[in-house]
Amino acid sequence: MxxxxxxxxxxxxxxxxxxxxxxxxxxxxxxRPGSPDVSSSSVGGPLLWPADEPWPVCTEPHARGTGRRPTDIHRERQVLAHAWDRDPDSGPTEQERALLVELSRRHRVAGVADTDPLPMIGVAQLYRRDLPDLPAGPDGCDLLQVFWCPFDRHGRTGHGMSLDLRWRRSSEVAEVLAVPPSPEVVGSTGYVPEPCVLxxxxxxxxxxxxLLPKDLCARIDAWEEALEEEVLEGEALEGEALEEEAEGAADADAPEPPxxxxxxxxxxxxxxxxxxxxxxxxxxxxxxxxxxxxxxxxxxxxxxxxxxxxxxxxxxxxxxxxxxxxxxxxxxxxxxxxxxxxxxxxxxxxxxxxxxxx
Incomplete structure (x- = not known):
């Protein structure tokens, strides 16, 4: 759709x-959640990755042996989605809550050094044929693949992300990697995307x-301030009128001005x-x-x-x-x-x- x-x-x-x-x-x-394949532009879906090409890894020094299992994260989301679909008012059952507690556990992977190669997570792949605003890649590449490390603590601050973007010509991929490597644990659930079609x-x-010229930016700011004042004045008048019918009946959920x-x-x-x-x-x-x-x-x-x-x-x-x-x-x-x-x-x-x- x-x-x-x-x-x-x-x-x-x-x-x-x-x-x-x-x-x-x-x-x-x-x-949106779906079942993309390697020939599709997607978020969190399978990638058109050559079987004979090394998968991207993070080797920057940081702790990587403790976290949550990606399979547990996906399962937790499935349980929660099912519970809210079934009963938006009550949510998970007692049995589901017990399962969610188990799935939320953090795990330690033994023998992992801070510089061991850590498989990155494939975040997205984007085919230029699908996206009119995606520019051409180097040397006529038509496919962009985005990876990131599922932990923070990179760079000078020790809190940054680590990204890896790869361009390729999709027509040159013969045999596709069937089972990509995956990190055993991740530092944050937000680094694990759900498979989505685009x-x-x-x-x-x-x-x-x-970034607009200063005079234009100033005019936009002045217009927004005037619009906000009009809305506040209207709400005050409406509140006074409603107060006569029911105390505190003013609409607290009125939409904000554009x-x-x-x-x-x-x-x-x-x-x-x-x-x-x-x-x-x-x-x-x-x-x-x-x-x-x-x-x-x-x-x-x-x-x-x-x-x-x-x-x-x-x-x-x-x-x-x-x-x-x-x-x-x-x-x-x-x-x-x-x-x-x-x-x-x-x-x-x-x-x-x-x-x-x-």
Missing amino acids: TRTTPPRPLDVEGLFPELAAYRGTTTRLHP HPEQVATYPFAG AYQYDLSIPPGWRVGGFASWHLTDPAPMNCRACEAPMDLLLTIDSREWDGGSGSWKPLEERDLPTHRCALPTEVTVGRWGQLNIFACPADPSHPHRWSIQ
């Missing part, structure tokens, strides 16, 4: 005609406000291309470390497909479904429910990628 983004709450180019010059496109991936949709997008950042410019969720959001930090220069060229957003990996606020990006086909059922399809968690933006060099896609967590 296709997924269709609803029209934006307001015509942002009608409000700010200058934005037309900055309009771009991004492809929302709309991952429902790509290309939509319009606009830059993060802080915002440029969250409703009109950059979609949430997994997507390819477009513009990066810098909602947690100030915009940081993302220049290629090999040639200094300004890098383009390649892929966004998001913890949620939309937030629990207005939900204006929720697909039309899913507007009647409860948020908890479809906003977290991949079960991936980046940081504290944030997003991972991965950048690529437009001058030479073989140059090392960079990334930022927001």
Whole structure:
């Protein structure tokens, strides 16, 4: 089934005609639980990986012998999903709760050194034929495969992620690796994706406000402040009227006014291309470390497909479904429910990628 983004709450180019010059496109991936195969673009699905090619491993020094088993994590999610489907009010039974406690146990793998090769987890594979905003890879490669280490504690800070992105020509893969290696334990459940098929949709997008010209950004800020004041004034008047009928009857769940950042410019969720959001930090220069060229957003990996606020990006086909059922399809968690933006060099896609967590 296709997924269709609803029209934006307001015509942002009608409000700010200058934005037309900055309009771009991004492809929302709309991952949803399914059974992808190696010939499909997917999240958490089987990869088109050559049988004679070594699987990516992490050899950076960090503890890797204690954590949860990936099979237990998948089973835990299945039990919880079944319980909530059966009875949204009561949830798991006593027997299911006992099983969940057992599945949540952490395990220790004996004899594992901090630099032993640790199989990385295949997070996603993306075929260029499926995704209009996925750029060509080096030397005509048409398939991007994304891996990460299932533990933190990498880099100078000792808390960073470790990613490995591989481009390949899919037509050159003859024999596919039947049983990829898998880590015995992982440091966080958020590193273990559920298999999802993709429902790509290309939509319009606009830059993060802080990267627009200062005068345009200031006008957007002033417009948002004025809109918020109008809403607050309306709520105050409504509250006074309702108070006459029933004390405290004002609507506490009234939707927030549309915002440029969250409703009109950059979609949430997994997507390819477009513009990066810098909602947690100030915009940081993302220049290629090999040639200094300004890098383009390649892929966004998001913890949620939309937030629990207005939900204006929720697909039309899913507007009647409860948020908890479809906003977290991949079960991936980046940081504290944030997003991972991965950048690529437009001058030479073989140059090392960079990334930022927001």
